[in-house]
Amino acid sequence: MPVEVYGAALAGEYGGVRDGYLTGWVWNAARPSEFVGLRLLIDGEVAAEGRANIWRRRLAELKIGDGRHGYSLGIPRRFVDAESHRVELVTLDGISIARQTLTLAVGEDYVAPVRIVERPKKYYLAILAIAKNEAPYLHEWVAYHRAAGVEHFLIFDNDSDDGTTEMLGRLADLGWVEHVPWPRAAHPESPQKEAYAEGVARLREQAEWIAVVDLDEFIVPLHHPDIPAMLREYPDVTALGLCWRLFGSSGLKQWTPGLVMERFRKCRATGAKLVKSIVRADYIQEARIHAHAMKERATVDELRRPLHGPYAQAGTVAVAQINHYFTKSREEWERKKLRGKADRALDDKDFIRMDEEYAQHDFNEVEDDAIFKFYEATRRGVAWLRANISNGRGAVDAGFRLEPFGGQALRAGSVHPGPGAVLGAGRLMAFSRDYPAPVMAAAKHLAKLAIPPVRLVEVQDAWVAGMMVVAQGGTLFFDPAVYPGYLKKIYEDGIWLKRDIETVLHGIHEITLSEPCFVFYHGNCNNFGHFLTEAVPKLFTIKELYAQGWRAPLLLERHRAGFFMGYVKAILPEAEIVFIEPGIRYRGDFLLPSIDPGYKYHPERVRQMQNYAEAQAGRVDKQFPREIFISRGAFPKSYRRMANSPEIEEIACGHGLAIVRPEALPIPEQAALYRNAEIIVGEYGSGLHNAIYSRPGTAVLALNWINGVQQAIADSFGHAVGFVLPEDGGPVLNHGEGVQKTFNIAPEEFSAALAEIFRMRDFVAGARRAAADCQDDPIKVT
Numbered sequence: 001m002p003v004e005v006y007g008a009a010l011a012g013e014y015g016g017v018r019d020g021y022l023t024g025w026v027w028n029a030a031r032p033s034e035f036v037g038l039r040l041l042i043d044g045e046v047a048a049e050g051r052a053n054i055w056r057r058r059l060a061e062l063k064i065g066d067g068r069h070g071y072s073l074g075i076p077r078r079f080v081d082a083e084s085h086r087v088e089l090v091t092l093d094g095i096s097i098a099r100q101t102l103t104l105a106v107g108e109d110y111v112a113p114v115r116i117v118e119r120p121k122k123y124y125l126a127i128l129a130i131a132k133n134e135a136p137y138l139h140e141w142v143a144y145h146r147a148a149g150v151e152h153f154l155i156f157d158n159d160s161d162d163g164t165t166e167m168l169g170r171l172a173d174l175g176w177v178e179h180v181p182w183p184r185a186a187h188p189e190s191p192q193k194e195a196y197a198e199g200v201a202r203l204r205e206q207a208e209w210i211a212v213v214d215l216d217e218f219i220v221p222l223h224h225p226d227i228p229a230m231l232r233e234y235p236d237v238t239a240l241g242l243c244w245r246l247f248g249s250s251g252l253k254q255w256t257p258g259l260v261m262e263r264f265r266k267c268r269a270t271g272a273k274l275v276k277s278i279v280r281a282d283y284i285q286e287a288r289i290h291a292h293a294m295k296e297r298a299t300v301d302e303l304r305r306p307l308h309g310p311y312a313q314a315g316t317v318a319v320a321q322i323n324h325y326f327t328k329s330r331e332e333w334e335r336k337k338l339r340g341k342a343d344r345a346l347d348d349k350d351f352i353r354m355d356e357e358y359a360q361h362d363f364n365e366v367e368d369d370a371i372f373k374f375y376e377a378t379r380r381g382v383a384w385l386r387a388n389i390s391n392g393r394g395a396v397d398a399g400f401r402l403e404p405f406g407g408q409a410l411r412a413g414s415v416h417p418g419p420g421a422v423l424g425a426g427r428l429m430a431f432s433r434d435y436p437a438p439v440m441a442a443a444k445h446l447a448k449l450a451i452p453p454v455r456l457v458e459v460q461d462a463w464v465a466g467m468m469v470v471a472q473g474g475t476l477f478f479d480p481a482v483y484p485g486y487l488k489k490i491y492e493d494g495i496w497l498k499r500d501i502e503t504v505l506h507g508i509h510e511i512t513l514s515e516p517c518f519v520f521y522h523g524n525c526n527n528f529g530h531f532l533t534e535a536v537p538k539l540f541t542i543k544e545l546y547a548q549g550w551r552a553p554l555l556l557e558r559h560r561a562g563f564f565m566g567y568v569k570a571i572l573p574e575a576e577i578v579f580i581e582p583g584i585r586y587r588g589d590f591l592l593p594s595i596d597p598g599y600k601y602h603p604e605r606v607r608q609m610q611n612y613a614e615a616q617a618g619r620v621d622k623q624f625p626r627e628i629f630i631s632r633g634a635f636p637k638s639y640r641r642m643a644n645s646p647e648i649e650e651i652a653c654g655h656g657l658a659i660v661r662p663e664a665l666p667i668p669e670q671a672a673l674y675r676n677a678e679i680i681v682g683e684y685g686s687g688l689h690n691a692i693y694s695r696p697g698t699a700v701l702a703l704n705w706i707n708g709v710q711q712a713i714a715d716s717f718g719h720a721v722g723f724v725l726p727e728d729g730g731p732v733l734n735h736g737e738g739v740q741k742t743f744n745i746a747p748e749e750f751s752a753a754l755a756e757i758f759r760m761r762d763f764v765a766g767a768r769r770a771a772a773d774c775q776d777d778p779i780k781v782t
Contacts, residue, residue, distance in 0.1 A: 003589060006611070008026055010029075010036070011064075012097065021304050022073045024089075026038065026072045027052070037091060037092035038097070041051070050073050053068050053233055054071060055067050056318065099129075118208055119768065122152075122206045123151040123152045127145060128211070130156040131154070132158040134215045139386060140261070142176060143381025150227065151207075153178065156195035156199065161716075171385075180195075180198075182194075189397070190283075199212075199287070212276065214561050217325075218322060218371060220323050223318070224319075234304075239277050239278070239300070240277065240299065241290075241299045241307050242276060242278065242302060242322050243273065243302075243312050243776050245321040245324065247323055247327075250265060254329055255328075256329070261372065265363070266366075267363055269363075275307065275311070276307040312623065341681065363431060387580060407724065426444065451596070456593055457592045462587070463585045465507060466504070469491075471742075478491060482524075482593075482741075503584070509583060512588060517554065517587075520542060521535035532690065536571070537609065543608065544604075555578050556584075557582070570666075570667040609693060612671065612714045619672075624673045626676060628683055629653075630658050630681070631649065639741065648750055653756070673690075675693050675694060678700070683703045684731075700721045701757045704723075722756065726745060726749055727743070
């Protein structure tokens with residue numbers, strides 16, 4: 001229809017009825033920056049009111065104001081009856097725009113407008129999100145959306161282990177976010193959907209609008225000063241679906257410092273039909289991922305057209321868009337895909353993202369800088385957060401640890417596939433579809449484990465003998481909260497600890513203890529690796545109890561290996577020791593600290609061990625290398641031997657690693673050695689388990705065996721971890737044959753893995769420098 005002049009300065013176009021809306025445009029040339037207020041009359045009755053403020057590309061091309069002069073007025077359902085009606089459009093001050101008799105009939109997907117009364121609430125706009133390992137991006141995402149008008153953030157934390165948890169805690173302290181821990185163990189099927197349901201319940205009385213988006217999605221209003229201003233243009237809408245604008249890698253292969261919006265500017269030329277929604281809290285019936293079930297009226301797109309499921313009729317990005325940074329760089333994609341999907345169960349075939357998704361979403365067709373209207377405000381916000389949070393909980397330092405990062409994938413086949421180098425981090429086995437079923441089963445078991453609180457179990461009127469075998473009421477005492485599961489089998493076999501079991505159950509020599517005593521180790525702790533990972537953490541719990549004035553003696557066998565007493569003296573020098581003798585059972589009350597299931601250490605124990613190592617590093621007057629190779633040359637009688645260890649050690653030296661033998665150092669110096677190390681390489685075993693003293697971000701490379709213990713340590717302490725299997729593909733393990741077995745590590749595989757470990761370490765270091773120094777953000781915060 002041609003442009004018509006409706007008044008002295010009014011011009012416009014009457015577009016007719018479409019999808020239950022009267023559409024067109026009106027512009028007041030005398031007041032070009034104002035939006036004309038409109039009233040829709042049907043049969044003389046006021047049916048709708050609104051403003052001509054919708055951006056239309058054709059208007060912008062015709063230089064009609066700034067292009068934001070379109071209108072779309074909803075027709076109430078009572079008039080949609082396939083009968084003729086007198087329709088008139090007038091300005092709010094009575095100037096007639098158009099008058100016509102129309103038959104109002106629309107399709108089955110007609111969505112009627114809703115007369116909405118906004119209740120007084122604390123926030124006009126809040127964001128609801130679930131996060132997992134988003135530390136490198138969290139500051140920018142929060143700072144951006146605050147600049148864009150979001151007043152409140154409700155963020156559910158889904159088992160983050162990269163510093164996100166600490167960062168969210170600090171942001172909560174600042175009053176910027178509400179932080180809710182949301183472990184998968186408690187919500188195994190779909191943490192995301194369950195978090196959304198809980199989030200809506202929490203926000204219903206607090207916020208008028210709730211934006212439900214992910215942390216790689218940025219809501220960008222294209223022509224309004226902020227998101228709330230845009231939402232006020234939809235007074236009769238209960239849910240608004242905004243289309244994705246898919247941003248690709250911009251050709252970047254690796255992570256580089258800078259904001260996400262700076263680094264990735266290239267995107268798909270058109271919007272995607274899939275939407276994310278901003279909904280009115282009072283009208284949402286059931287929270288979903290994209291388009292939510294509403295009590296009244298379904299979700300519409302920015303042009304007020306009804307959706308088809310979670311899809312808009314067309315991928316229009318005329319009013320706003322969701323910048324979706326799905327892939328980022330190839331390196332960041334590799335880490336993202338391995339953490340899995342929050343809307344899938346662990347055993348779902350689609351839990352892990354596939355490489356094909358990267359190619360499907362890596363759009364780099366055009367540049368789009370619409371988000372840059374908030375660039376300066378975002379930069380200032382990020383700089384302020386980094387400056388303040390880095391002085392808070394240390395979240396910036398912890399926040400840039402490598403998440404799971406894939407190297408060469410494991411091949412399906414036997415339980416221990418190979419040969420080859422396999423790199424991963426954080427979560428057990430760095431999930432891949434190519435892992436064999438037993439390995440995946442172990443991985444999922446660890447991922448589901450909840451971390452219980454540290455407890456102290458008191459076993460009253462009991463006996464103890466030998467390697468701290470405890471009995472009560474004539475039976476051996478076993479509690480999975482206190483002991484590792486394998487100890488039960490040792491008890492049931494009755495062979496390994498036969499003498500101690502006989503003594504504690506039937507011994508004729510008995511001594512009664514006058515006060516309760518701590519029992520901190522068990523029958524397999526003569527193996528140093530098990531002592532280090534299962535008994536030493538309990539010493540730190542006892543140390544904390546001592547600090548609180550809650551004291552009791554420690555039980556210790558008089559003839560036990562020297563490292564037992566060495567660790568007690570190093571960690572708890574003030575402890576009173578009660579020595580027990582072989583062949584005697586001791587009666588009394590015993591205090592047993594709980595164990596960490598699956599070697600997933602409680603955060604409090606992590607803090608204690610890290611603080612101890614930091615203190616030792618500060619006290620020891622000695623410089624230690626930052627890249628170390630743990631040699632087993634001092635253990636020639638071990639059940640295993642790396643036959644080509646001289647060659648492997650020579651390659652390690654060629655890469656700058658120092659060959660060390662930790663057992664030759666005093667215990668405080670061992671802690672300082674590992675605390676200082678940034679790269680730790682060696683055969684799987686207790687030498688690598690000392691990484692419990694290493695800082696977050698330390699890169700660990702284990703030779704011979706892919707094992708959950710080292711992965712769980714990495715999971716708890718924030719390390720990157722990798723593995724290199726023997727040349728024949730199978731690890732050499734201790735099966736009790738009493739025969740030493742040999743294996744070889746392929747030199748070329750080892751060299752490749754070393755190069756990758758160094759690159760992982762450098763990635764972490766670069767991210768930390770960027771966070772600490774704001775090298776990519778020179779703004780001075782005043």
